[in-house]
Amino acid sequence: MTDQAVLALEDGNVFLGRSIGANGESVGEVVFNTAMTGYQEILTDPSYARQLVTLTYPHIGNTGCNPEDEESSRPMVAGLQ
Amino acid sequence: MRACNNIVAISDIDTRRLTRILREKGAQGGAVVTGPSVDSAAAIDLARSFPGMKGMDLAREVTTGETYQWDQGSWSLDDAAWGEGEGEAERHVVAYDFGVKRNILRILVDRGCRVTVVPATTPAAEALSLQPDGIFLSNGPGDPEPCDYAIEAIRAFIARKLPVFGICLGHQLLGLAAGARTVKMKFGHHGANHPVQDLATGQVMITSQNHGFAVDEDSLPDHVKATHRSLFDDSLQGLELSSAPAFGFQGHPEASPGPHDIAGIFDRFISNIDEAKAAGNVTLLKKA
Numbered sequence: 001m002t003d004q005a006v007l008a009l010e011d012g013n014v015f016l017g018r019s020i021g022a023n024g025e026s027v028g029e030v031v032f033n034t035a036m037t038g039y040q041e042i043l044t045d046p047s048y049a050r051q052l053v054t055l056t057y058p059h060i061g062n063t064g065c066n067p068e069d070e071e072s073s074r075p076m077v078a079g080l081q
Numbered sequence: 082m083r084a085c086n087n088i089v090a091i092s093d094i095d096t097r098r099l100t101r102i103l104r105e106k107g108a109q110g111g112a113v114v115t116g117p118s119v120d121s122a123a124a125i126d127l128a129r130s131f132p133g134m135k136g137m138d139l140a141r142e143v144t145t146g147e148t149y150q151w152d153q154g155s156w157s158l159d160d161a162a163w164g165e166g167e168g169e170a171e172r173h174v175v176a177y178d179f180g181v182k183r184n185i186l187r188i189l190v191d192r193g194c195r196v197t198v199v200p201a202t203t204p205a206a207e208a209l210s211l212q213p214d215g216i217f218l219s220n221g222p223g224d225p226e227p228c229d230y231a232i233e234a235i236r237a238f239i240a241r242k243l244p245v246f247g248i249c250l251g252h253q254l255l256g257l258a259a260g261a262r263t264v265k266m267k268f269g270h271h272g273a274n275h276p277v278q279d280l281a282t283g284q285v286m287i288t289s290q291n292h293g294f295a296v297d298e299d300s301l302p303d304h305v306k307a308t309h310r311s312l313f314d315d316s317l318q319g320l321e322l323s324s325a326p327a328f329g330f331q332g333h334p335e336a337s338p339g340p341h342d343i344a345g346i347f348d349r350f351i352s353n354i355d356e357a358k359a360a361g362n363v364t365l366l367k368k369a
Contacts, residue, residue, distance in 0.1 A: 003117055004118060005089070006121050014125065017094040027111070028111065029133070030099075046143040046220075055096070071337060081099070
C-alpha cells in the first residue's frame with residue numbers, strides 16, 4: 001500500500017499527495033527550483049540544507065541516479081516535493 | 082537510496098499552485114509528513130514551528146569535520162574517467178567548505194590547482210600556515226550574517242591582498258567582510274536558466290542559481306564595485322574589491338546542474354593567483 005503524504009505551509013495551505021521517500025516528518029523553508037535537469041545534483045547540494053525543495057519540472061525521477069553526479073556525500077535537502 | 086538516507090518526499094501534488102503561492106507570499110516555513118496516515122492540522126503546526134532562515138548559521142552544520150586534499154578533476158566522457166588536472170598543480174588553493182559542491186573543487190583541479198579543503202571555522206592564521214596562493218570561499222546554506230568566524234578570516238586575507246574568490250554564500254561573506262550588507266530575498270533564485278549581465282561588457286549569460294540571501298548593492302562601500310546583475314530582478318550577482326584581488330559571484334559558475342556560460346570566471350581567479358605569484362606578493366607573505 002502506498003503511504004500518505006502531506007505538505008503543509010505556515011500560511012495554512014495544505015497539499016495532500018503520495019509518499020515517495022522515507023516515512024517521517026521534516027520541517028524547513030519551502031523553496032522552488034525551476035531547473036529542467038540535474039535533480040540529483042540539486043538534492044545533494046549542501047546549500048539546500050534545511051530546505052524543502054519543490055521541483056517545478058514534471059519529469060523527475062526518470063533518469064535515475066549515478067555516483068558521478070553526487071555534489072556531496074549524501075542528499076542534503078530536508079525534503080522533496 | 083531515499084529511504085536509507087531518511088529523506089521524506091511527496092509526489093502527486095500541484096506544484097504550479099505551490100510555486101504560485103511561494104512567488105506571491107515568499108519562501109515560507111513548511112513541513113512534509115509521510116506515513117500510513119497523516120494529520121494535516123498537526124502538519125500545519127509543525128510548519129509554523131520553523132523559525133525561518135534569517136539568522137541561521139547552517140555552514141557550521143554542513144562543513145567538513147577535517148581538513149582534506151582534493152585531487153579529482155572533471156569527468157571525461159571521452160576517457161570515461163575522472164580527470165587529474167593539468168600540469169604540476171603549482172597553485173595551492175585553500176578552499177573554505179561552507180557546504181561546497183564537488184564540481185567546484187573539480188574545476189579548480191582542472192585548472193591546475195592543488196586544493197586543500199578546510200572546515201568553515203578555520204581561523205585565518207591556520208589557513209595561512211598552509212601557505213595558500215589563493216583562498217576559495219564556497220557556496221553553502223543559510224544566512225551569511227551569523228558566520229562571523231568566516232567574515233573575520235576573510236578580512237585577514239583581504240588585508241594581506243591574497244587572491245580570494247567566493248561563490249554563492251562565499252560571495253555574500255566576502256561582501257560582508259568588505260563592509261556591505263546582506264538581505265533576505267522574497268523567494269530567492271533557484272534554477273538553471275537565470276540571465277545575468279556582466280556590467281563591464283554588457284554580455285548576458287544564462288546561469289545556475291541557488292540563493293535565498295543577497296548582497297545589497299546599495300550598501301557597497303566605495304572600494305567595492307558591482308560586476309554582475311540579475312536580469313530577473315536587478316539584484317547584485319557579482320562584486321570585486323579595488324583594494325585587493327578579491328571577487329565574488331552569486332550564481333553557480335560550476336553549474337552542476339546548469340549551463341556553462343560563466344565557467345570562465347574561474348580563469349579570473351587563476352590569473353589573479355598567477356599575477357600575485359609573479360609579483361612575489363604571496364611568496365613574501367609566506368616568509369613573513
